[in-house]
Amino acid sequence: MTNQALVGVFAALGDDTRWSILAALGEGDASASALADRLPVSRQAIAKHLAVLQQVGVVEPVKVGRELRYRVIGAQLQATALRLDTIGAEWDRRLAAIKEIAEGL
Amino acid sequence: MTNQALVGVFAALGDDTRWSILAALGEGDASASALADRLPVSRQAIAKHLAVLQQVGVVEPVKVGRELRYRVIGAQLQATALRLDTIGAEWDRRLAAIKEIAEGL
DNA sequence: GCTATCTGCAACTCAATGGTTGCATAAGGG
């Protein structure tokens, strides 16, 4: 996963409606139409959100009959989390190093 | 950290310029003015980004003389990462459970 | 104390995006 892709995932996850969609998908795979029944936004709006989520690899489409359901890819969320954790740890490591230097070790 | 705050952090991290700022802060704490010298955006734009980052707790201000430097809080990044990992793991756990059911265990 | 510099506030522009409605198209199932 490139850095650019990482930022893309964060941008995709930085929207309330998309989290509503993800939450709804937690109940099981669903199509844009099905999600539109449960959420207070139009099917087209949901379709756009799903396209965004799919593009960053958080969700993937599954054809079932004539409907196109979407499934959340937990592994992608975890991969993103791992990257973020590593970055955060790096910063703390640096802080600790600076502290040691400051303390004259 | 509330769910709302979590989404806020993602939104804050979903911007290239803000990552440029974070990267620059990796070289050491710096003020908006100092950052404006290194990055191709105005001081005011950077100040706005820093305000966003501060609001979600990714960065904190440190007064040094008459300048206001900013420091990255790695722990906040790690806390966010942990939340995201947990969510991702939950999804995979559910998928595994469904798979087991499907396989007639 | 003066001055240079750093911060803060306000107004403005422009592009991106979340949302809508409307229509066209495709394809499953009775």
Add this chain to the structure above:
DNA sequence: CCCTTATGCAACCATTGAGTTGCAGATAGC
């Protein structure tokens, strides 16, 4: 086979947000 239902595409609107410039105010240091 037809009708129902699901998806796809396009145009459009409103809001947000990233970026800018300009000016005012505070303050550290010489």
